[in-house]
Amino acid sequence: MARAVSTRRKIGFTVAAWVVALLIFFPILYTIITSFKSETEAIAGFSLVPSGTLESYAEVQAQSNYFKFFLNSVIIAVGSTILALLIAIPAAWSMAFSPTKRTKDILMWMLSTKMMPAVAVLVPIYLIFRDANLLDTRIGLTVMLMLINLPIVVWMLYTYFREIPGEILEAARMDGATLWGEIVHVLTPMAVPGIASTMLLNIILAWNEAFWTIRLTTTSAAPLTAFIASFSSPQGLFWAKLSAASTLAIAPILIMGWFSQRQLVRGLTFGAVK
Numbered sequence: 001m002a003r004a005v006s007t008r009r010k011i012g013f014t015v016a017a018w019v020v021a022l023l024i025f026f027p028i029l030y031t032i033i034t035s036f037k038s039e040t041e042a043i044a045g046f047s048l049v050p051s052g053t054l055e056s057y058a059e060v061q062a063q064s065n066y067f068k069f070f071l072n073s074v075i076i077a078v079g080s081t082i083l084a085l086l087i088a089i090p091a092a093w094s095m096a097f098s099p100t101k102r103t104k105d106i107l108m109w110m111l112s113t114k115m116m117p118a119v120a121v122l123v124p125i126y127l128i129f130r131d132a133n134l135l136d137t138r139i140g141l142t143v144m145l146m147l148i149n150l151p152i153v154v155w156m157l158y159t160y161f162r163e164i165p166g167e168i169l170e171a172a173r174m175d176g177a178t179l180w181g182e183i184v185h186v187l188t189p190m191a192v193p194g195i196a197s198t199m200l201l202n203i204i205l206a207w208n209e210a211f212w213t214i215r216l217t218t219t220s221a222a223p224l225t226a227f228i229a230s231f232s233s234p235q236g237l238f239w240a241k242l243s244a245a246s247t248l249a250i251a252p253i254l255i256m257g258w259f260s261q262r263q264l265v266r267g268l269t270f271g272a273v274k
Contacts, residue, residue: 084202
């Protein structure tokens with residue numbers, strides 16, 4: 001009897017998980033389907049049957065240079081992630097293995113900055129970027145996205161590092177390891193799953209950031225989020241071309257997420273959700 005109840009419960013959880021997954025994935029699926037329709041078919045009404053035309057993709061590529069936007073997205077996402085890790089790993093190490101009375105307060109303050117509406121600091125940030133000649137530059141946007149995601153990166157790494165026994169680091173110090181050697185040769189290799197999942201998450205967040213990328217760039221450093229926004233015009237929304245642009249923008253990150261999902265889940269279960 002108990003086994004039957006347990007089996008039904010597992011089946012129920014599995015069905016519920018599939019339903020939730022399908023609900024989450026459906027907008028992406030419908031966007032992909034719409035991208036293979038003509039504009040007339042796209043506005044005709046709801047339909048899950050694509051016509052198979054590549055007309056929208058051809059028009060999107062003719063109107064904009066997709067690969068320029070793609071290259072900007074890669075450079076900005078990867079660059080901001082590397083910068084964030086270079087800052088967050090020592091910071092998280094310090095908080096995890098040399099905590100003070102204010103460590104938790106600092107962590108909460110860092111996390112609280114993510115609760116502030118971005119538009120509240122738009123004007124001062126824009127003026128700083130203008131005066132520093134960082135508007136529409138890859139460097140400026142890389143630094144901006146690094147600062148935006150840094151609290152999350154520090155929090156995740158801090159949680160991972162706390163799972164590592166401090167005795168291992170003490171043994172390394174007794175063997176003559178320097179501070180830099182302790183972080184690079186002892187701590188980092190042991191936390192590879194956590195660092196890898198943090199890196200992947202930061203890349204996804206940076207890749208999908210739209211608010212700052214649209215407002216701090218125009219043409220030269222514009223990533224794929226700005227590429228999508230460029231297909232919204234005063235004449236209206238062209239759903240097929242907008243769907244094609246969106247599909248081209250999300251395809252790389254979806255593929256990366258698909259192939260790295262095992263590493264991402266492994267890293268998250270390593271410590272972030274414990």
